[in-house]
Amino acid sequence: MARLALNKSSLARESGQLSEYKRFLPSLELKRLQIMAERAKAKETAVRLEAEYEERFNALARSLPMMANKHVPLEGLVVLKQAVVGEQNLSGTRLPVLEDIEVETKPYSRLARPHWVDPYVTGMQELLRLNKEREIAKERIARLIEAEAVISRRVNLFEKVLIPQAERNIKKIRMALADAERDAVVRAKISKRKTAARGAETSVAEL
Secondary structure (H helix, E strand, O other): OOOOOOOHHHHHHHHHHHHHHHHHHHHHHHHHHHHHHHHHHHHHHHHHHHHHHHHHHHHHHHHOHHHHOOOOOOOOOEEEEEEEEEEEEEOOEEEEEEEEEEEEEOOOOOOOOOOOHHHHHHHHHHHHHHHHHHHHHHHHHHHHHHHHHHHHHHHHHHHHHHHHHHHHHHHHHHHHHHHHHHHHHHHHHHHHHHHHHHHHHHHHHHO
């Protein structure tokens, strides 16, 4: 670490840095509050989606116990073909947003398969959509937690390191400048007295 220069230039530099730190800190605090609010919202969404998924899954299982019939092949009948995921920029944090989802249902004969396959297909389409929404919600929470941690570290850096250090430096420089000013005044007085004394001696010698 460079040695602190105890002069007016250093005082101006430290004062400028302190002003920058104090001006930047509120924006960091605001960003952290925004991230925290969005994280709480994302958590509520994730809990809601989880409950909705479980409810739909259990309802489908209760209404269609015939799904356990291995003689009716259902595997691969309904699959997630594509999910379009966009991004939301929240205070510099990129969050995934589910924009569209495409579920593919393989063609099947309604005559060759039992009547309950139709409600099964509808139910699975909904479950696939909910499952993807759950994944996106969990990813949003993970990114928000990471962003909040990063911002909190920056806030702590400003509050506990940079601002206190700048304030200590300013105090130290001001004390040094004040001491130097007092020393200069004392030296000036001493010099004035010496000059006056020499002048008096000269006057006496001339008598």
